[in-house]
Amino acid sequence: MRRKIIAGNWKMNKTIPEAVTLAKEVVAATKGAQAITVICPTYVCLAPVNEAIKGSHVILGAQDVHWEEKGAFTGKVSCDMLKSAGVTYVIIGHSEQRSYFNETNETVNKKVKAVLKAGLLPIICVGETLAEREGGRTEAVVKDHVEGAYKGLSKDDALKTVIAYEPVWAIGTGKVATKEQAQEVHAFIRKKVLSALYDADTASKIQIQYGGSMKADNAAALLKQEDIDGGLIGGAALKADDFKGIVLA
Numbered sequence: 001m002r003r004k005i006i007a008g009n010w011k012m013n014k015t016i017p018e019a020v021t022l023a024k025e026v027v028a029a030t031k032g033a034q035a036i037t038v039i040c041p042t043y044v045c046l047a048p049v050n051e052a053i054k055g056s057h058v059i060l061g062a063q064d065v066h067w068e069e070k071g072a073f074t075g076k077v078s079c080d081m082l083k084s085a086g087v088t089y090v091i092i093g094h095s096e097q098r099s100y101f102n103e104t105n106e107t108v109n110k111k112v113k114a115v116l117k118a119g120l121l122p123i124i125c126v127g128e129t130l131a132e133r134e135g136g137r138t139e140a141v142v143k144d145h146v147e148g149a150y151k152g153l154s155k156d157d158a159l160k161t162v163i164a165y166e167p168v169w170a171i172g173t174g175k176v177a178t179k180e181q182a183q184e185v186h187a188f189i190r191k192k193v194l195s196a197l198y199d200a201d202t203a204s205k206i207q208i209q210y211g212g213s214m215k216a217d218n219a220a221a222l223l224k225q226e227d228i229d230g231g232l233i234g235g236a237a238l239k240a241d242d243f244k245g246i247v248l249a
């Protein structure tokens with residue numbers, strides 16, 4: 001049985017005091033949740049948020065990382081730095097990174113390997129744009145993203161990963177994929193792509209989240225789908241009540 005995992009991607013929102021307040025509200029609001037509950041604030045908020053959630057069920061995640069261990073990489077943050085701030089999960093390859101900051105399959109792969117080597121857990125984002133969907137290229141794009149991210153990864157390492165399928169046209173647009181659209185791609189990732197890269201048993205154990213305008217009122221229907229194992233939540237993760245609705249769903 002794959003356990004559900006709901007992760008809040010706070011993106012570039014919340015100052016340190018605001019982040020600490022929200023983190024405490026999330027701890028209180030999601031107490032007793034069956035789903036693994038993760039929050040991913042900005043780098044500067046990681047340590048204070050870690051302090052605020054200490055001893056609770058809520059797990060800390062980061063939004064990105066650099067693959068090098070240390071050195072002259074101005075502006076970048078390493079896996080060891082994230083670990084020292086209390087981080088467990090790291091989002092990698094988010095579409096905003098891919099479209100605004102030159103993230104490629106190659107950099108995603110380097111980051112995934114660095115994260116696993118450091119004993120952290122990657123949440124690997126994949127997904128097609130509207131033009132790609134309308135051009136009938138959804139499966140080709142998603143396959144390319146998954147194969148690129150998992151290049152050279154052993155089965156043991158693959159079992160530590162989480163995938164977030166996030167159709168780019170659904171991110172921050174309020175235009176959620178239908179449960180059928182999402183399930184179709186999730187099943188493709190699991191039964192076709194991951195099964196071919198590894199085997200059916202391994203593929204059946206990897207959690208695949210859906211992301212893109214997931215809200216309290218559409219979460220239950222999506223999360224009931226056979227191959228949807230959780231959510232990566234942007235906008236609705238910024239208010240504890242909204243996030244709670246998804247975690248409890």
Ligand code: PGA
Nearest residue numbers: 171172212213233234235
């Ligand atoms: P959204 O963002 O929930 O605001 O659509 C999801 C994401 O980008 O991870």
